[in-house]
Amino acid sequence: MSFLFYALQSTRLNHLNILVIDPQKTRENDRTWCYWAEEPLEIHPKNTPLISWNTFKVSHPEHGQVTRTLQDFNYYHIKGSDFYDAIFEQVTQFPNVHFLYEKVENWAPLPQNSVCVQTENQRIEARKIIWSIPEKPKQPTLKQVFVGWKVTFDRQVVNPEAVTFMAFDKQDAHMLGFYYVLPYSSDTALIEYTIYAKTPPEKAFFHQKLKEYLDSTYPDEPYTLEFEEQGAIPMSTLAPARSESHPQVIYTGTAGACTKLPLDLPL
Numbered sequence: 001m002s003f004l005f006y007a008l009q010s011t012r013l014n015h016l017n018i019l020v021i022d023p024q025k026t027r028e029n030d031r032t033w034c035y036w037a038e039e040p041l042e043i044h045p046k047n048t049p050l051i052s053w054n055t056f057k058v059s060h061p062e063h064g065q066v067t068r069t070l071q072d073f074n075y076y077h078i079k080g081s082d083f084y085d086a087i088f089e090q091v092t093q094f095p096n097v098h099f100l101y102e103k104v105e106n107w108a109p110l111p112q113n114s115v116c117v118q119t120e121n122q123r124i125e126a127r128k129i130i131w132s133i134p135e136k137p138k139q140p141t142l143k144q145v146f147v148g149w150k151v152t153f154d155r156q157v158v159n160p161e162a163v164t165f166m167a168f169d170k171q172d173a174h175m176l177g178f179y180y181v182l183p184y185s186s187d188t189a190l191i192e193y194t195i196y197a198k199t200p201p202e203k204a205f206f207h208q209k210l211k212e213y214l215d216s217t218y219p220d221e222p223y224t225l226e227f228e229e230q231g232a233i234p235m236s237t238l239a240p241a242r243s244e245s246h247p248q249v250i251y252t253g254t255a256g257a258c259t260k261l262p263l264d265l266p267l
């Protein structure tokens with residue numbers, strides 16, 4: 001989706017015939033997306049009020065808590081559905097962009113340096129493929145696995161000033177776990193429990209952790225669960241299994257091992 005946004009900003013690309021193939025017809029609010037920057041990114045949806053924080057906390061049960069400002073930076077928040085709506089709105093201005101709601105099965109090279117995509121129902125020829133379908137990694141990789149709950153309390157018990165990047169859980173020899181909290185207002189917050197694992201535990205484990213946090217941080221405070229999200233982000237820069245190279249195929253996103261910055265990338 002981000003690629004589509006930037007392609008449509010480019011006068012070199014935005015007149016081309018673009019076909020987006022994805023079985024997902026409707027886009028729900030499936031994720032909360034945050035990033036830090038001095039100014040909101042060009043891609044930040046402009047259809048809703050800007051949400052950001054300038055102060056963050058990190059805490060550990062034995063080593064205490066630090067609170068710092070991000071100085072010139074802010075931690076900006078994007079609601080997934082706002083992002084999708086803004087992109088679809090922009091696409092309506094481009095009759096050369098089409099959607100096909102089908103599952104892609106594979107791609108293959110064709111003579112004269114062109115390529116084709118095989119979907120469940122048809123074969124489509126193209127000059128270029130931007131491939132962003134996540135695939136199984138070559139070997140089990142460490143993942144950042146999390147489940148988040150957006151909750152609204154009956155009373156104003158949340159401090160909306162500072163985002164909690166990491167509130168480390170009590171020591172566990174086998175696992176690193178922490179809570180991440182986005183306080184939207186004095187009564188609403190998104191609380192996530194995150195671990196790093198190759199084989200993540202069942203969802204019930206995360207639910208238990210979230211309940212423990214709510215019970216210990218906001219004892220006896222009634223709340224309503226508004227929304228749940230979950231994710232498993234590969235912590236690897238290894239290219240996934242199908243990354244055969246071809247001059248007309250560009251792998252992007254997780255499929256292009258671009259989720260995490262390489263450690264040796266000069267920043």
Ligand SMILES: Cc1cc2nc3c(=O)[nH]c(=O)nc-3n(C[C@H](O)[C@H](O)[C@H](O)COP(=O)(O)OP(=O)(O)OC[C@H]3O[C@@H](n4cnc5c(N)ncnc54)[C@H](O)[C@@H]3O)c2cc1C
Pocket residue numbers: 001021022023024030031032033034035102103104105132133134229230231232233252253254255259
């Ligand atoms: C809940 C959640 C919160 C997150 N929060 C953050 C954050 O705060 N900051 C951050 O930097 N990152 C965050 N991430 C990670 C970030 O969203 C991903 O790294 C990013 O979306 C990866 O982009 P992608 O294009 O590779 O994959 P996706 O965005 O997952 O897109 C893959 C697309 O491929 C489609 N697809 C799958 N199979 C097929 C098929 N066979 N044929 C056709 N299409 C197919 C899917 O429908 C989907 O639309 C979060 C992720 C989640 C789930």
